[in-house]
Amino acid sequence: MPEPTAARESQRAWRTVLERVERDLVEGRLGPGDRLPSERDLSADLGVGRSSVREALRVLEVMGLIRTATGSGPHAGAIVIAAPAGGLQQLLRLQVAAQGFPIADVVQTRLVLEGAVAASLAASDARDTADAHALLDAMDDEALPAPEFLALDAQLHLSLAEASGNAVIAAMMAGLRTAIESYVLEGSARIDDWTGMAQRLRDEHRALVAAIDGGDTESARILVHDHIIGYYIAAGLVPDTAL
Incomplete structure (x- = not known):
């Protein structure tokens, strides 16, 4: 198992991505049908590894907020499919x-x-x-x-x-x-x-x-x-x- 400090750093990295997307949803910068920035762009913008971006996106998908698809074209990447609950x-x-x-x-x-x-x-x-x-x-x-x-x-x-x-x-x-x-x-x-x-x-x-x-x-x-x-x-x- 990782040392406690390493575990906290790992959590902080993907939590940064998760909270960024949640905040954009709450404040209306993202809504159902919108596409999230690419893994590469989120990684560069937030200063975290792409693995942390993938962890956050996977949690958001399980929560029912986004849908992800591989490949290229209009249906690829991460797309918002629902807004978070009020409050x-x-x-x-x-x-x-x-x-x-x-x-x-x-x-x-x-x-x-x-x-x-x-x-x-x-x-x-x-x-x-x-x-x-x-x-x-x-x-x-x-x-x-x-x-x-x-x-x-x-x-x-x-x-x-x-x-x-x-x-x-x-x-x-x-x-x-x-x-x-x-x-x-x-x-x-x-x-x-x-x-x-x-x-x-x-x-x-x-x-x-x-x-x-x-x-x-x-x-x-x-x-x-x-x-x-x-x-x-x-x-x-x-x-x-x-x-």
Whole structure:
């Protein structure tokens, strides 16, 4: 695994690309049907490697904001296919502020919010976990580097919050996304067997979504609690007696 400093640098590079595109969408410089600058132009403009540009574009594609196609011609490259949900500009400001929150507070907040999300989704007769299943499938790619895997992981948890129908919880989870990703990525650098941990996370995610789909409220609540706590402890981010 990379050293923590290298992991943070890697995340910062592709996060720069991600936030640039999000900001252009929010401020109207980009909209559905518009083409993003090429990988080469984004790389040169933002001072990051082309691999970081590709990581950011892949996350944006999984989020349903862009479509990418190889080759040449009018349908090649990255094209915007949807605008982000309302309020993203405010959420981006919260994301910046959230990076200064103590990790124990972030974890406690996740436990409260995501326990409620899992239980309410499982209890709902109108649950829709299609987005969650698409993200589960995307995370099955064993070639994903840790930063990209964990970005999709954070998006999965956000998608469940959005599916709950509670706009306040969804907004809070979206606002915490950057802080969550920063902490879990830092922790990934401390895990000797990342391949094993990634598979463990895949299994836990699928068990959680299966419990939600099956309407098992109590199992869903327990699974998301143990999933969150288990990673932070395994990564050495919190002691096993802290929460």
